[in-house]
Amino acid sequence: MFADYSPRIPLRLILVTIFGVFVSLASASNSDLGPRLEQQLPLVPDVQKEVGFDPHFLEERGLRESRETVHFISDCMHVASEPGHYVYKSPSNDQTACGVYFLTDPDRLVELHFTSFDVPCDRGGLVSFVDGWELNGEVFPSAADHPLSLDERLSEFCERRVRKVFLSSQNAALIQYKIPQKGRGFSVMVRFPKNPNPCNILVDSLSDLFTLRNYGRRVNCTLSAMYPAVVRVIALGVGIGSPRGANREMETGTVHQCDKRGLQDHVQIGGSDGLDSTNLLLLDSICGVNSKPEGIENVMGCGVTSVRLVSSGLFDNSVTVAVRPATENDIIDANLICGV
Numbered sequence: 001m002f003a004d005y006s007p008r009i010p011l012r013l014i015l016v017t018i019f020g021v022f023v024s025l026a027s028a029s030n031s032d033l034g035p036r037l038e039q040q041l042p043l044v045p046d047v048q049k050e051v052g053f054d055p056h057f058l059e060e061r062g063l064r065e066s067r068e069t070v071h072f073i074s075d076c077m078h079v080a081s082e083p084g085h086y087v088y089k090s091p092s093n094d095q096t097a098c099g100v101y102f103l104t105d106p107d108r109l110v111e112l113h114f115t116s117f118d119v120p121c122d123r124g125g126l127v128s129f130v131d132g133w134e135l136n137g138e139v140f141p142s143a144a145d146h147p148l149s150l151d152e153r154l155s156e157f158c159e160r161r162v163r164k165v166f167l168s169s170q171n172a173a174l175i176q177y178k179i180p181q182k183g184r185g186f187s188v189m190v191r192f193p194k195n196p197n198p199c200n201i202l203v204d205s206l207s208d209l210f211t212l213r214n215y216g217r218r219v220n221c222t223l224s225a226m227y228p229a230v231v232r233v234i235a236l237g238v239g240i241g242s243p244r245g246a247n248r249e250m251e252t253g254t255v256h257q258c259d260k261r262g263l264q265d266h267v268q269i270g271g272s273d274g275l276d277s278t279n280l281l282l283l284d285s286i287c288g289v290n291s292k293p294e295g296i297e298n299v300m301g302c303g304v305t306s307v308r309l310v311s312s313g314l315f316d317n318s319v320t321v322a323v324r325p326a327t328e329n330d331i332i333d334a335n336l337i338c339g340v
């Protein structure tokens with residue numbers, strides 16, 4: 001979708017990569033706290049060493065002083081969730097397009113600032129910033145759920161300098177790059193500032209509770225987990241009754257198939273094979289006020305599991321869900337199977 005150099009990394013690979021990372025995180029002892037996704041990924045030591053401490057490459061903007069927070073990008077598909085400096089130096093003249101996939105906490109954004117940049121345009125070198133993740137031509141958040149157009153979400157550049165500071169609209173962002181000239185590359189400083197009103201969320205952990213909220217706005221917000229998952233609704237306050245929460249203490253219970261009943265404000269629960277949530281295969285569409293839902297487990301056998309809050313702007317909506325990866329046993333009784 002974003003031009004022809006976009007990495008063709010099979011979704012299955014990224015799912016396995018991310019899932020593997022989550023599994024190793026989950027089994028890690030409590031002493032190494034914190035989601036250190038990036039450390040769990042296999043790094044290639046030789047490449048690290050080679051790009052490592054080349055003084056010319058690291059000399060700008062005090063990189064040398066903060067060496068401990070320098071991360072060397074060595075895998076073509078690199079998932080990163082730590083702040084700091086990221087350095088890439090092309091190991092060959094290879095034309096392959098690659099990506100650094102940044103993922104942080106649901107209530108944070110990704111901020112990027114290139115501190116050095118040496119990507120000659122002439123032999124097809126190109127770097128792009130994507131506001132979201134892109135895989136196999138599909139993007140998260142989907143075009144329908146993002147405040148900016150696809151064009152505005154993509155910035156491409158080559159040559160010597162990139163002055164702009166890039167800020168994502170959600171907890172996921174991507175740098176795609178193709179640098180077919182050995183020794184050339186870039187370094188980028190990454191921070192994760194707080195997001196006061198999170199809307200779209202790419203799940204960054206294995207099992208957790210997540211809340212989607214519209215803050216009274218006319219906006220659609222999607223939560224996606226890149227694995228087959230079991231979703232349980234923990235609390236629901238979406239649509240129905242009098243707008244703006246006048247009577248929000250009144251429990252209506254969970255109403256099902258709300259989209260078919262023509263209720264604009266509702267929560268879609270479903271899945272898809274790729275990152276785009278525009279055409280979710282829907283398991284249910286719920287609305288109502290229920291502070292103690294029955295805890296029904298929705299088992300979705302799809303590569304990507306999504307919960308999408310659709311809001312008209314007339315209500316303050318919120319939904320809290322528990323998401324965990326589906327086990328093989330869960331999948332046998334899946335309520336929804338994609339790709340059949």
Ligand SMILES: *[C@@H]1O[C@H](CO)[C@@H](O)[C@H](O)[C@H]1NC(C)=O
Pocket residue numbers: 144145218219220310311
């Ligand atoms: C939200 O999604 C619904 C249905 O999927 C659509 O009709 C509506 O236009 C969307 N709203 C916004 C603000 O994009």
